[in-house]
Amino acid sequence: MLEINTTVAIATFSVYFLVMLAIGIVAWQRSSSFEDYALGGRSLGPFATAISSGASEMSGWLMVAMPGYAYVSGMSSFWVALGLGLGCLCNWLLVAQRLRVYSYVANNSLTIPEFLSERFQHHTRLLRGVAAVFIIVFYLFYTSSGLVAGGKLLNTVFGMSYEMAVILGVAAILSYTFFGGYLAVSWTDVIQGLMMIFALVAIPVAVIMHMGGLDLTLSTAQANAPDVLNWMVDATSGESLTVLVIISSLAWGLGYFGQPHALARFAGINSHRNIPFARRIAVSWTVIGLLCAMAIGIFGRAVFPQGLDDHERIFMFMVDLLFNPVIASILLTAILAAVMSTADSQLLICSSTIADDIYKAVFRKHATQQELVWVGRLAVLGVALVALMLAFNPNSGVLGLVSYAWAGFGACFGPTLILALYWKRMNQWGALAGIVVGGITVILWSKASGGIFDVYEIVPGFLFSLIAIVVASLATKQPAQDVLDDFQRVEAELQTSQNLKEVNV
Numbered sequence: 001m002l003e004i005n006t007t008v009a010i011a012t013f014s015v016y017f018l019v020m021l022a023i024g025i026v027a028w029q030r031s032s033s034f035e036d037y038a039l040g041g042r043s044l045g046p047f048a049t050a051i052s053s054g055a056s057e058m059s060g061w062l063m064v065a066m067p068g069y070a071y072v073s074g075m076s077s078f079w080v081a082l083g084l085g086l087g088c089l090c091n092w093l094l095v096a097q098r099l100r101v102y103s104y105v106a107n108n109s110l111t112i113p114e115f116l117s118e119r120f121q122h123h124t125r126l127l128r129g130v131a132a133v134f135i136i137v138f139y140l141f142y143t144s145s146g147l148v149a150g151g152k153l154l155n156t157v158f159g160m161s162y163e164m165a166v167i168l169g170v171a172a173i174l175s176y177t178f179f180g181g182y183l184a185v186s187w188t189d190v191i192q193g194l195m196m197i198f199a200l201v202a203i204p205v206a207v208i209m210h211m212g213g214l215d216l217t218l219s220t221a222q223a224n225a226p227d228v229l230n231w232m233v234d235a236t237s238g239e240s241l242t243v244l245v246i247i248s249s250l251a252w253g254l255g256y257f258g259q260p261h262a263l264a265r266f267a268g269i270n271s272h273r274n275i276p277f278a279r280r281i282a283v284s285w286t287v288i289g290l291l292c293a294m295a296i297g298i299f300g301r302a303v304f305p306q307g308l309d310d311h312e313r314i315f316m317f318m319v320d321l322l323f324n325p326v327i328a329s330i331l332l333t334a335i336l337a338a339v340m341s342t343a344d345s346q347l348l349i350c351s352s353t354i355a356d357d358i359y360k361a362v363f364r365k366h367a368t369q370q371e372l373v374w375v376g377r378l379a380v381l382g383v384a385l386v387a388l389m390l391a392f393n394p395n396s397g398v399l400g401l402v403s404y405a406w407a408g409f410g411a412c413f414g415p416t417l418i419l420a421l422y423w424k425r426m427n428q429w430g431a432l433a434g435i436v437v438g439g440i441t442v443i444l445w446s447k448a449s450g451g452i453f454d455v456y457e458i459v460p461g462f463l464f465s466l467i468a469i470v471v472a473s474l475a476t477k478q479p480a481q482d483v484l485d486d487f488q489r490v491e492a493e494l495q496t497s498q499n500l501k502e503v504n505v
C-alpha cells in the first residue's frame with residue numbers, strides 16, 4: 001500500500017466516479033436508437049473523436065505496462081513506441097476517412113462485422129458471424145487486461161484485496177457504460193484522455209526537478225543500470241537486441257489497423273472532412289504519451305535503483321514518492337481513467353457486436369431499436385462478468401494480455417479492412433479467409449516458442465491474412481456489380497471532398 005492520504009484518495013475517486021456516472025445519465029437521455037447507442041448518431045466532433053480515440057487505444061497499457069516495460073528494457077523500449085507511433089499515424093491516414101464514408105455507404109453499418117457483410121453484400125450471415133466470434137474472443141482478453149491494471153491500482157493505493165479491487169473497477173465501468181452507450185464512452189474518454197496526458201507529462205517533469213536536472217537524472221539512471229540508455233541492448237539482461245526482437249517491437253504498429261474500438265471512432269465522427277484535424281490531435285497525443293511513458297520507466301532506474309517486485313507498478317510508486325497526497329490522488333485517478341477509457345469502449349463494441357451481429361442477424365431480424373439497445377446493455381453485463389473471471393489471477397501481466405489481444409485484432413481485421421477499403425476486386429471469400437487465417441495464426445503461433453516462433457505473433461498473422469485474402473479473392477468470382485458501384489461511390493465522394501478542400505485553400 002502506498003503512503004498517501006487515504007481519505008483524500010477516496011474523495012478524489014468518489015468525485016471522479018460521480019462525474020462519470022452523471023455523463024452516463026446525460027448520454028442515456030440522448031440515446032433513443034441503437035445507432036445512438038452504438039455510434040452516437042455519428043455526431044462526435046473532431047476534438048472529442050481524437051482524444052477519445054487515443055485514450056481508448058492506449059488504456060492502462062500506457063500507464064502501467066509501457067512504463068514497466070521501459071523500466072525493465074530501458075531505451076530499447078523505443079522500438080515498440082516507434083512502431084505504435086507510426087501505426088497510429090498510418091491508421092489515421094489510410095483508414096479513417098475511407099471507413100467513415102464507406103461504413104455509411106454500406107447501408108449505414110454500425111459495427112465492423114456488419115460493415116464487412118454489407119461491403120460485400122454477403123447476407124448468408126457466415127462472414128458477419130465469424131467476424132463477431134473473433135471480436136468477442138479477443139475482447140475478453142483485452143478487457144481483462146484493463147481490469148488487471150485497475151485491480152493493481154486499487155490494491156496498491158488502498159491495500160484492499162486484489163479480487164475486491166477488480167470487482168470495484170468493473171462496477172465503476174458498468175455504472176455509466178450500461179446506460180449511456182457510445183456518447184457516454186466518448187465523452188468520458190475525453191476527460192480521461194486529458195487526465196492521462198497530464199499525468200504522463202507531470203511525472204517526468206517532477207523527476208527531473210527532484211533529481212536536479214535532466215543530465216543528472218539520466219546519468220544516475222545509467223549508473224544504476226549501465227545499458228538503460230542503449231537502444232540496442234536490453235537494460236536488465238544486457239543482451240543485444242536481435243533482428244527478430246526489433247521486428248516484433250515495430251510490428252506493434254500493425255495492430256492499430258484492426259482495433260474495433262478505435263475504428264468505431266472513425267465511423268462515429270460527424271464528418272470525414274474533419275478527420276485531418278482530428279488526426280493531428282490524435283497522433284500528437286499518442287506520441288507525447290508514448291515518450292512520457294518511456295521516460296517514466298527509464299527515469300525510474302534513477303529513483304528506484306534497487307528494483308521493484310512488480311515493475312508494472314512503477315507509475316504508482318513514482319507518484320507516491322514525488323507528489324503530495326492531494327496531487328498523488330489525482331494522478332493515481334488518472335491511471336484508473338486510463339483503464340476505464342479502454343475497458344468501457346471494449347465492452348461497448350463487444351455488446352454492440354452481440355446485439356447487432358448475433359442477436360439481430362441470427363435470431364431477431366426485425367428487432368426494434370429499443371430492443372437492441374437493451375440487448376446491448378445486457379451484453380455489457382455478460383461480457384464484463386466473463387472478463388472479470390479472467391482477470392481474477394493477480395499474477396496476470398497487463399502487457400502479456402494486451403499483446404495477445406492486440407495481435408489478434410490486428411491480424412484478423414487489419415488486412416481485411418485495409419484491402420476492403422482499397423481493393424475493389426476483393427470479395428466476401430477473401431474477407432472470410434483473411435479473418436480466419438489471421439486469427440488462427442495468432443492463436444497457434446502464441447503457443448509455440450523458440451527460433452522463428454519468438455517473433456511477435458502479429459507478424460505472421462498479418463502476413464498470412466494478407467496472402468489468404470488475395471488468394472481467396474482471385475480464386476473465386478469477382479464481386480457483383482452493385483458492390484463495385486458502391487466502391488465507386490466511395491471513391492467519388494472522397495475525390496469530391498479533396499477537390500473542395502483544394503478550392504477552399
